[in-house]
Amino acid sequence: MDMNAVIIFSLVLIGIAVYFWQKNKKDKKLENGQDNSSQELHLENVRPGGLIHLMNVGPLMEEFDVSILSRGVYRAGQNDEWYELEGEAAKGKVWITLEYDDGLDVTLATRKLKLRDIPVNRSDLDTMDENGDGEFEFEGKTYYYEVSSEASYFPDGKISPDNESFFYYWEFETDDSDEFITIEEWENGRFEVTLSHPIKESQVKIFSLGQ
Incomplete structure (x- = not known):
């Protein structure tokens, strides 16, 4: 050869x-x-251990790195599904929600509130459910009732009945949709209130996807 x-x-x-x-x-x-x-390198592919950089976000147009700690899955009804990335930044915890609706909608939450922090009580929420309408003022802005529904949550994205938690949520947004307030009542009676605002994918730079 x-x-x-x-x-x-x-x-x-x-x-x-x-x-x-x-x-x-x-x-x-x-x-x-x-x-x-x-x-x-898409935001929806980021998992725990990933590292991203946010640019010009929030009222103060901030810029900071976020280390992703967990990725949970939410479901409501038979067709609605969305995801939440919980991350750690120098300023504290942040939460990024991803949902598909004629494209990828991304919202960033940097504040967790108590129900007592906003001028709404449990009776008010029941009335909004019945009427499909309602509003309240918070920090100089008016938030309008958008939707409420039962939902379930799967921490770490593990879809199984043993890993499922249930809650009821109400969603409110400002007239120009620049801020959202979501109220969640979990099956143990605990309330969570989140203040968030929309961001664009172009405001997110992905350094690593994680595991």
Whole structure:
């Protein structure tokens, strides 16, 4: 066998070895519930351990890094599903919600409130449910009732009945939709109130996707 034939034969062997190595790597990812598409640098592919950078967000147009701690899944009804990335920034915890509605809608929450912090009580919420309407003032802005519904939450994105928690939520937004207040009543009677605002994907730079 001449030298050229030896070189060609060696290259073929190397090509075959690389093919099976990549195939084996892909098969292992699929076994773990991963796909090659999940490796693309999109916000919806970020998982715990990921690192992102937010630019010009909030009323103060802030800029900061966020280390992702967890990714939860929310479901309401048969078709509504959205995701929440909980992260740690130098200023404290932040929450990024991702939901598909004619495209990807992204909201950023930097404040968690108590029900007593806003001028709404449990009776008011019941009345808004019945009427499908309502509003309240908070920090100089008017928030209008948008929707309320039962929902469930799966921490860490593990979809199973054993990992499911239930709650009821009310969502309010300002007239120009620049801020949202969400009130959640969990099955243990605990209330959570979140103040958030929309951001664009262009305001998010992804450094790493995480695990």
